[in-house]
Every structure is written in structure tokens, then in C-alpha cells.
Amino acid sequence: MSIKQISVFLENKPGKLFELTRLLADNGIDMRALSIAETTDFGIARLIVGDAYGAARVLREGQFIAQYSDVLAFAVPDEPGGLHRLLGAFNDAQVNIEYMYAVLGGEKGRAYMIFRVTDTEAAERALTERGLTPLAPEEMEAI
Amino acid sequence: MEHYYQPEIECASREEITRWQSERLVKQVRRVYENVPYYRQKMEEKGVTPDDIRGVEDLKKLPFLSKADLRDAYPYGLMGKPMKECVRIHSTSGTTGKRVVAFYTQHDIDLWEDCCARALMAAGATDEDVVQVSYGYGLFTGGAGLDGGSHKVGCLTVPMSSGNTDRQIMFIRDLNATVLCCTPSYAAYLGERMKELGLGPEDIPLKAGIFGAEAWSEEMRRDIEKTLGIKAYDIYGLTELSGPGVSFECSEQRGMHINEDHFIPEIIDPDTGEVLPDGTMGELVITAVDKEAFPMIRYRTKDICSLNREKCSCGRTHVRMTKPRGRSDDMLIIRGVNVFPSQIETVLLNHGYAANYQILVDRVNNTDTFEILVEMTPEMFTDSIGQIQQLQKTLSAGLQSMLGIRPKVTLVAPKTIARSEGKAVRVVDKRKI
Ligand SMILES: [Zn+2]
Numbered sequence: 350m351s352i353k354q355i356s357v358f359l360e361n362k363p364g365k366l367f368e369l370t371r372l373l374a375d376n377g378i379d380m381r382a383l384s385i386a387e388t389t390d391f392g393i394a395r396l397i398v399g400d401a402y403g404a405a406r407v408l409r410e411g412q413f414i415a416q417y418s419d420v421l422a423f424a425v426p427d428e429p430g431g432l433h434r435l436l437g438a439f440n441d442a443q444v445n446i447e448y449m450y451a452v453l454g455g456e457k458g459r460a461y462m463i464f465r466v467t468d469t470e471a472a473e474r475a476l477t478e479r480g481l482t483p484l485a486p487e488e489m490e491a492i
Numbered sequence: 493m494e495h496y497y498q499p500e501i502e503c504a505s506r507e508e509i510t511r512w513q514s515e516r517l518v519k520q521v522r523r524v525y526e527n528v529p530y531y532r533q534k535m536e537e538k539g540v541t542p543d544d545i546r547g548v549e550d551l552k553k554l555p556f557l558s559k560a561d562l563r564d565a566y567p568y569g570l571m572g573k574p575m576k577e578c579v580r581i582h583s584t585s586g587t588t589g590k591r592v593v594a595f596y597t598q599h600d601i602d603l604w605e606d607c608c609a610r611a612l613m614a615a616g617a618t619d620e621d622v623v624q625v626s627y628g629y630g631l632f633t634g635g636a637g638l639d640g641g642s643h644k645v646g647c648l649t650v651p652m653s654s655g656n657t658d659r660q661i662m663f664i665r666d667l668n669a670t671v672l673c674c675t676p677s678y679a680a681y682l683g684e685r686m687k688e689l690g691l692g693p694e695d696i697p698l699k700a701g702i703f704g705a706e707a708w709s710e711e712m713r714r715d716i717e718k719t720l721g722i723k724a725y726d727i728y729g730l731t732e733l734s735g736p737g738v739s740f741e742c743s744e745q746r747g748m749h750i751n752e753d754h755f756i757p758e759i760i761d762p763d764t765g766e767v768l769p770d771g772t773m774g775e776l777v778i779t780a781v782d783k784e785a786f787p788m789i790r791y792r793t794k795d796i797c798s799l800n801r802e803k804c805s806c807g808r809t810h811v812r813m814t815k816p817r818g819r820s821d822d823m824l825i826i827r828g829v830n831v832f833p834s835q836i837e838t839v840l841l842n843h844g845y846a847a848n849y850q851i852l853v854d855r856v857n858n859t860d861t862f863e864i865l866v867e868m869t870p871e872m873f874t875d876s877i878g879q880i881q882q883l884q885k886t887l888s889a890g891l892q893s894m895l896g897i898r899p900k901v902t903l904v905a906p907k908t909i910a911r912s913e914g915k916a917v918r919v920v921d922k923r924k925i
Binding site for chain 2 (some may be wrong): 354356358359365386388390391393397412413414416418449457465
């Protein structure tokens with residue numbers, strides 16, 4: 350099952366990211382994952398939060414442009430070569446990864462990764478057939 | 493072969509043209525004096541009576557009308573006919589206080605459509621052609637004017653109006669449209685969209701385009717001609733003066749022939765009001781000699797151009813005006829190129845952005861820097877860096893094509909462009925010249 354990610358437009362100006370994290374903190378929104386993609390003149394902050402809809406509302410009220418997108422979350426097996434094997438499965442299933450990033454925290458050395466793929470539904474099917482089931486929103490919540 | 497809609501008028505001798513102008517001017521001045529108290533007062537202030545006007549040579553005795561007069565007299569103060577004789581209004585999209593509402597009698601509409609028909613035939617259209625009118629319909633004059641002109645020529649008219657670019661392309665292809673009428677920036681945008689769809693000029697039947705309602709560069713003309721595989725013709729007009737069709741380009745494409753049987757042009761020094769000789773750049777002033785409902789005498793267009801009375805190889809005898817350089821009051825000169833904020837606005841709108849922008853000009857090491865801040869909109873934003881950069885690149889190319897120089901486009905967060913008293917500050921010029 351895919352989970353909702355929020356993508357936020359970031360103008361390339363000092364303090365913009367701070368403004369975003371402050372807005373979330375002030376509204377008691379807990380970030381599970383955050384990644385920033387940047388060019389020389391703008392950036393996109395991608396975040397996973399418990400309540401995606403609530404967070405998007407808060408951000409939009411704060412004059413940010415926020416948009417949902419579907420991503421897949423996977424637990425990375427806690428053993429050497431874990432991520433490599435996971436990516437191998439993506440490769441076998443011919444899933445095209447647009448970008449990926451790690452989830453903050455996690456416990457007992459266990460790692461979780463977020464993947465944005467070209468066709469989320471098709472990727473999910475192909476990966477599930479290979480025994481790789483993405484995390485459901487509730488599972489993500491429980492990390 | 494050159495086609496004319498009204499050859500006996502379009503190719504008339506100078507003596508004939510002057511005679512028409514004089515007769516009509518004398519009548520028009522008297523009619524306006526008697527029916528438009530606002531203009532009568534202006535004449536009285538200048539000490540002129542209708543008896544002083546005996547022909548075109550007396551034109552310079554008359555007072556000017558300006559945008560400010562239009563504002564003062566809004567909405568009915570300049571009407572030359574009672575409301576019940578009017579059949580239509582058109583209006584510009586200007587903000588409050590700047591909006592022009594023009595009235596038309598059936599006679600006015602008829603003359604206006606004749607002017608547009610002349611422009612269409614000068615661009616090669618005949619009753620065999622299919623004309624797609626992609627100017628906006630409604631209050632804007634573009635759609636109605638070219639639509640009416642196309643009917644007069646007897647073309648099959650496709651009243652598309654603007655927007656829905658993919659459907660526009662589909663209609664051009666399915667209905668074999670041969671002539672396209674729209675704004676130049678929309679034509680450029682259609683071309684870009686065709687490229688995205690993998691279509692080239694050989695995939696569409698268009699042969700000519702009539703593009704007006706905004707200032708555009710020669711570079712933009714070449715771009716459009718190449719991507720659409722057509723000959724692109726300019727057309728000029730203002731809502732106050734009916735709409736498009738005050739002047740139009742012929743196959744020669746060296747200036748636009750002013751429809752002198754209806755419009756008498758003058759070029760003046762915008763500061764002193766002094767009439768300048770032919771060939772000199774100055775502000776275009778137009779007197780509409782037979783418009784009834786919204787008569788404009790010595791109307792200052794604010795457009796900067798010059799007049800050329802040399803014989804044109806197309807056979808038309810009416811005077812030609814150069815491409816107007818746009819409004820004299822908000823022009824910027826950047827790296828020697830004239831830039832008008834309105835041009836930037838149209839490109840932004842055509843590319844799906846809100847017209848929320850700010851132009852930053854500075855001078856670094858003796859070179860002008862030119863940057864345009866554009867507010868990101870939720871509609872334009874996507875999760876992909878590559879896609880946003882692509883949008884930025886397309887916009888930048890569209891601006892270069894329109895302006896002749898390439899600005900740096902910087903996307904900024906919504907509502908960040910400085911507003912003074914609620915109105916955005918459009919130009920920040922830090923050059924110390
Ligand atoms: Zn000509």
C-alpha cells in the first residue's frame with residue numbers, strides 16, 4: 350500500500366526551510382521523514398508525517414504550496430547487503446525509481462526507505478509478487 | 493497574387509483619400525460638437541468651433557483626447573449616439589479606472605468588420621479559406637472583429653476563442669484551417685505545444701496567421717513562422733478605435749497600412765503635442781472620421797511609431813505605420829531593447845502562470861542584468877525538479893522570443909512579490925543612469 354507524501358515548494362532564500370519546520374512544530378506535527386531536493390534557485394521539500402492532510406492544510410494556510418504524492422515505504426532488512434537486495438528486486442520488477450530517501454530514526458538499527466517510482470500501482474504489484482510488501486500507513490505510523 | 497477586399501478604396505489616389513477624409517472630418521466634428529458636451533467643452537476651451545474645420549489641414553486646431561478623458565467621461569460621457577441606436581459594447585480588461593468601454597452602432601460594426609476583412613485578404617484569405625479565430629470572444633474586441641471580417645470575406649469561420657490548446661490543434665488539423673487569428677504569444681504557445689506533441693509545420697494546413705493585440709518582436713515573428721510553417725501578419729487596433737483593423741500588414745510586411753478612409757493618423761511629440769513630420773518617431777494620434785457611437789477625435793494612443801507615405805509594392809495607397817513600440821509611459825530599455833511589462837504578462841498567462849511577477853533590472857560591470865521573479869502557483873507545482881526546470885526553461889524561451897532578450901526566470905513563493913497598497917510593484921530598476 351502506498352503512503353501519502355507531501356511535497357512543498359521552497360523558494361531559494363535563507364530561512365525558508367526553518368519557516369516550514371517551525372510551522373509544523375508549532376502545530377504539533379511530527380515528521381517521520383524529510384528530504385530536500387535543491388537546484389540553484391528553488392527546492393522541493395518532501396516529507397512524511399502522521400497526518401498528511403492536516404499538515405498540508407497548515408502549510409497552505411502558511412502560504413506554502415503543498416502537494417500530495419504517493420510513495421512506497423519499505424523496511425530495509427537488517428543485514429549486510431539489505432538495501433542492495435531491495436534495489437535488486439526493484440530492478441527485476443523493472444521499477445523505475447525517481448528518487449529515494451531514508452526515514453528518520455527507526456529503532457534497533459532497523460532502517461526504512463521511501464521510494465518515489467514512476468508508476469506507483471504497477472510497482473507495488475510487481476514488488477508484492479516478488480514477496481516485497483510496502484508498509485501500510487498504519488505500519489509507517491508505528492515506526 | 494494580391495487580393496483586396498475593397499480595391500477601389502484600398503488603392504485610391506491620394507487626392508481621393510484626402511477628399512474623403514476632409515468631407516468626413518468636417519461632418520464628424522460638427523456632429524460631435526452638437527452631441528458630445530464633453531468634447532464640445534474641450535473645443536470651447538481651445539476656442540475652436542466646427543466652422544474652423546474645413547478639411548484635414550485643420551485637424552491640428554482640434555484638442556486631443558487622452559486616456560484621462562476616457563476615464564473622466566466614463567462610461568457615457570463620450571457617446572455620440574443615443575443608447576437606443578447602439579447595438580454592442582466591447583471593453584478592455586484594464587483594472588478599475590483604466591477600463592475602456594466602447595459603444596457601437598450597426599454602422600460602426602460594419603466599418604470595423606470591413607477593416608478586418610481588408611486585413612484578412614491582405615494576408616491572402618479568400619472565400620476558399622477556413623479561418624480559425626482563436627482570439628478571445630466576448631468583451632475583448634479580437635474575437636468579434638476578426639470573426640466579422642472573416643464572414644465578410646466569405647471564409648468558413650471557426651469561432652474557437654482562446655484556450656484549450658490541444659483542441660485548437662485538433663480543429664486546425666481536422667477542419668483544415670488555413671488562416672489563424674490570435675495573439676502572437678498564443679501563436680507561439682500553440683507552436684510549442686505542437687512540438688511537445690511531436691507535430692511539425694508539415695502536419696498542419698495553416699498558411700497564414702494574423703496576430704495582434706500585443707507588441708511582438710521580429711524574432712518572435714520568425715519563430716512563429718518557422719514552427720507553424722506560415723506567413724505571420726501583424727494587425728493593429730485599440731478598443732477605443734473599434735478594435736483590431738485600424739491598420740494591418742500586406743504581403744510586403746514593411747509596416748501596416750492604416751485604413752485612412754476611416755482613421756486619420758498624426759504623429760506628435762508626446763511631450764509638447766507638436767505634430768511631427770512623416771518618418772519621425774512619435775506618439776500615434778488617430779482621428780476616427782466616421783465612428784458614430786464612440787467618436788474619437790485626435791485620440792492619443794500612447795503607441796510610439798512613425799509613418800511612411802512611400803508607395804507600397806502591394807498596390808495599396810494608404811499610409812503605413814511602423815510596428816508600435818508599445819505604451820510610451822511604462823517602457824523599459826534593457827540592453828538597448830525595449831521591454832514592456834504587458835508583454836511579460838501575456839507570456840506568463842499563456843504559459844499557465846498567474847500574472848504575478850516582478851522585473852528586476854540592475855547594472856553590473858556596465859551590463860544590464862534582467863531578472864523576472866515569477867510566483868509559483870499550486871497548478872504549476874509538481875513533485876519533480878526536472879519538470880519544474882523544464883517549465884522554467886520553456887517560460888524563459890517564450891520570454892526571449894517575445895522580448896528579443898533572455899531574462900533570468902526565478903520562481904518565488906506565492907504572495908512574496910512586494911505589494912504597495914495592495915498593488916504589486918512590477919518594476920524594480922536599480923540602475924543608476
Ligand atoms: Zn502594402
